[in-house]
Amino acid sequence: MGLLRVFLCTQINKKKEHTMKAQKQIISYRRRCNLIGQGTGLSHYILLTPSAETTAKDNTK
Amino acid sequence: MEQTPKQATASRFANTGQGPNFSVLEIGDPKRVAVVEADTAYWALVDRQELPQALGGAMVEDFLARAPEFAAEMDHLRAGLKLSAAYVNPTERCNLNCSYCYLPEEMRKNGIDMGEEKLMLALERLLQHFRKILPEGVKPQLIFHGSEPMVAREAVFAAIARFKDDFNFGIQTNATLLDDAAISFLREHHVGIGLSLDAPTAEVANSTRKNWQGNGYYDTVVAVIKKLVDYPALNVITTVTQANVHTLTEMVDFYHGLGVRVVMLNPVRCTRQGGMDLKPDNQVLAEAFFKALDRSFELFEQTGRKLVIANFANVLAGVIGPTGRRLMCDISPCGGGRCFFAVSADGEVVPCSEFIGMNEFSGGNIFRDDPADILASKPFQEVTNRKVEKIRPCAGCAIRHFCGAPCPAEIYKVSGDINAPSPYCSFFEEQVRHAFRIISQQREEAYLWDSWRTETEMSYCWK
Numbered sequence: 001m002g003l004l005r006v007f008l009c010t011q012i013n014k015k016k017e018h019t020m021k022a023q024k025q026i027i028s029y030r031r032r033c034n035l036i037g038q039g040t041g042l043s044h045y046i047l048l049t050p051s052a053e054t055t056a057k058d059n060t061k
Numbered sequence: 062m063e064q065t066p067k068q069a070t071a072s073r074f075a076n077t078g079q080g081p082n083f084s085v086l087e088i089g090d091p092k093r094v095a096v097v098e099a100d101t102a103y104w105a106l107v108d109r110q111e112l113p114q115a116l117g118g119a120m121v122e123d124f125l126a127r128a129p130e131f132a133a134e135m136d137h138l139r140a141g142l143k144l145s146a147a148y149v150n151p152t153e154r155c156n157l158n159c160s161y162c163y164l165p166e167e168m169r170k171n172g173i174d175m176g177e178e179k180l181m182l183a184l185e186r187l188l189q190h191f192r193k194i195l196p197e198g199v200k201p202q203l204i205f206h207g208s209e210p211m212v213a214r215e216a217v218f219a220a221i222a223r224f225k226d227d228f229n230f231g232i233q234t235n236a237t238l239l240d241d242a243a244i245s246f247l248r249e250h251h252v253g254i255g256l257s258l259d260a261p262t263a264e265v266a267n268s269t270r271k272n273w274q275g276n277g278y279y280d281t282v283v284a285v286i287k288k289l290v291d292y293p294a295l296n297v298i299t300t301v302t303q304a305n306v307h308t309l310t311e312m313v314d315f316y317h318g319l320g321v322r323v324v325m326l327n328p329v330r331c332t333r334q335g336g337m338d339l340k341p342d343n344q345v346l347a348e349a350f351f352k353a354l355d356r357s358f359e360l361f362e363q364t365g366r367k368l369v370i371a372n373f374a375n376v377l378a379g380v381i382g383p384t385g386r387r388l389m390c391d392i393s394p395c396g397g398g399r400c401f402f403a404v405s406a407d408g409e410v411v412p413c414s415e416f417i418g419m420n421e422f423s424g425g426n427i428f429r430d431d432p433a434d435i436l437a438s439k440p441f442q443e444v445t446n447r448k449v450e451k452i453r454p455c456a457g458c459a460i461r462h463f464c465g466a467p468c469p470a471e472i473y474k475v476s477g478d479i480n481a482p483s484p485y486c487s488f489f490e491e492q493v494r495h496a497f498r499i500i501s502q503q504r505e506e507a508y509l510w511d512s513w514r515t516e517t518e519m520s521y522c523w524k
Contacts (some may be wrong), residue, residue: 026115027093027500028105028523031382034516036137 074117081124083116084459088497095497098124101131102383102462105523106501120523127521135462138384139394139448143194144436146202146401147187148414151175151213151220153406157235157278160269161302161329161336163470165418169208170273175406177216183404183427184220188227190432203228204253206403206414211238218243221250231255233298235270236285237278244288253294258282260305261315268304269339286319296323296371302339306346309353317360317368323510325372326353331484332415332474340484347491354495354508361507369510377496377508380463385517387510391465391489393449398424398441410435412444415470422470443479444469452480463496464489 075083086095093106096115103124107115114120153172155162162169175183184203191201203224205217211234221230231253239247247254258279260266267277289295299305299312309326316324328346331337341349350373357368372388379386389396398412405417408426416422424430424438435441447469449455455466466472466483473479483489499505506514 025108025111026105026120026523027503028103028120028521029381029519030103030131030521031385031517032134032520033382033384034518036134036384 073121075121076116080121081128083121085112086459086494086497088494088501090498090501093501097459098128099459099461100135101128102135102380103128103131104380104497106497123523131521134384138392142396142400144191144400144402144432145195145199146204148204148206148401148403149175149180149183149187150206150208150404150406150414150417151180151210151217153208154212155208155235156212156237156272157209157270158273159235159271159335161300161333161339163330163332163336163415163417164208165333168418172208173406174213175216175408177219179408179428180213180216180220181223183408184224184228186427187404187432188224200227200229202231202401204231204233206233207235208406209235209238211235211243214238214243218246221246221252225250229253231294233257235278236282239285241288244285248292251294253296254289254292255296255298256282256286256289257298257300258286259299259302260308261311262308265305265308269300269302283319286321290320293322295321296325297321298325298327300329301326301341301346301350302329303341304339306341306349309349310356313353313356313360313368313370317357317364317366320366321368323369323371326350326370327372328485328488330415330468330471332471337475343485343488343491346485347488350488350492351495358504358507367507367511369508371510373492373496374509374513376463376492377499377505378513380493380496380500381505382517382520383462385513390467392462393455393465394445394447395465395467395469397469398436398444402435402441412441413468413470415468416444419470419473447479452482455482460490460493463493 074080081098084097084099086097088095093108094112096105096107097103105115105120152174153168154174155169158166158169187201187203195201210217210232217232230250232247233255236256257270258266259270263277263279266279271277286297297316301309305312312326328341329336329339331340354370354373357370361367375386375388376391379391383392386392389400397416401413403411403414403417404427405411408428409423410425410427411417411419411422412424422440422444424435424441449458449461449466452466455461458464468483469479472481472483475484499508
């Protein structure tokens with residue numbers, strides 16, 4: 001149930017954000033990397049390295 | 062009576078006095094134009110009829126209030142990041158002889174191997190340096206790169222097994238030497254795998270990617286992709302040349318049909334004559350590239366399954382959130398020599414793999430020199446001090462921090478001067494315009510990698 005609620009809330013928030021943007025005559029926003037405070041960012045120049053999230057999903061072992 | 066001068070107040074208007082410098086960009090969207098403050102990479106998409114509202118009043122004041130924060134963020138991105146990745150070439154040799162390779166032919170044909178013992182030593186020295194500079198718990202990235210790293214399979218796999226807890230590993234390979242045992246090993250060790258394929262048909266793909274006898278490996282590479290398509294850390298690189306530029310839309314269908322999730326459609330680097338000879342025309346490239354992007358969107362709408370074209374996604378991410386980009390080519394200074402560097406098979410360290418074979422850009426040798434001294438070396442400083450502000454016409458370009466005038470190695474080879482614009486300048490311009498059009502259509506989520514939203518947080522939104 002908990003997971004379902006989180007999913008539904010996320011979808012509702014996304015829809016709200018989408019509707020909010022649609023009504024605007026000016027669209028302007030900015031996002032920030034969550035890791036930037038560590039001074040490293042995501043700093044490779046080819047997309048190779050799996051994140052912890054993607055490796056956790058890998059069930060091929 | 063003498064009057065006390067009044068403190069200057071922030072102007073309510075852009076482009077005069079103490080107001081911000083807002084550039085107005087035609088983005089090819091019927092409804093909106095972009096307003097950009099280049100130094101802070103701030104942007105707003107404004108209804109054409111509402112443009113006066115953006116050049117004075119609340120939006121200007123809102124920007125001025127947040128400008129120091131945006132500027133600090135850009136400073137950190139451009140000067141504050143630490144080295145967190147190394148590209149290691151365990152061999153100079155390659156079993157293929159692709160027409161556009163950025164490495165010298167003699168090196169690929171008759172070059173040396175690093176050997177297992179020296180590879181272990183190199184990784185140990187790199188690890189010691191990373192441990193000094195990275196926060197606790199942050200794993201550095203170690204990518205085996207080419208020539209063809211699988212030519213040195215035993216040494217590479219021994220290194221992965223030994224350092225599995227110390228690095229996040231990746232390998233960029235032509236896939237021709239990936240047998241089932243190798244695939245199982247790489248999967249078990251969660252190694253990121255990048256494969257190369259250039260076209261949806263053998264005829265076109267094999268025309269540029271072939272062995273020393275002129276034979277292509279299209280069937281082999283496709284068979285490997287099919288075996289790895291369920292692997293979350295797979296991505297495929299397509300190098301875009303005159304030979305395949307007209308196949309990009311079919312390429313998207315082909316990859317999507319196979320179930321591939323991430324591809325890069327990288328314009329060929331002009332670092333060697335072969336690449337220069339195959340460079341596609343910028344306008345032809347832009348049209349083909351945008352059709353391929355449109356097709357990826359259609360397929361996402363039809364199936365709910367995304368094929369991320371990562372080099373474009375990175376430009377889009379760089380616009381939406383400058384620090385949220387993953388690739389460090391489209392910002393200046395680029396990531397070479399500051400976020401990552403490359404170690405060649407003889408231990409020479411250059412800012413990026415693109416510089417391998419250019420001895421004038423070697424900052425030292427991993428077996429002899431301290432990585433900190435290498436990072437501070439003159440050749441590295443030349444690359445890490447390369448900023449768009451020093452380059453004409455980039456210095457006056459409104460999208461200079463969404464493009465970054467890449468790539469210094471390519472530009473050095475083409476112009477003989479590292480501080481020159483890219484041969485792909487007009488393509489990059491169009492790419493940023495396309496990114497703004499997608500934001501205007503509010504379709505950006507369809508083009509970005511899935512974890513992008515959780516990797517970033519909203520830090521500003523015009524209300």
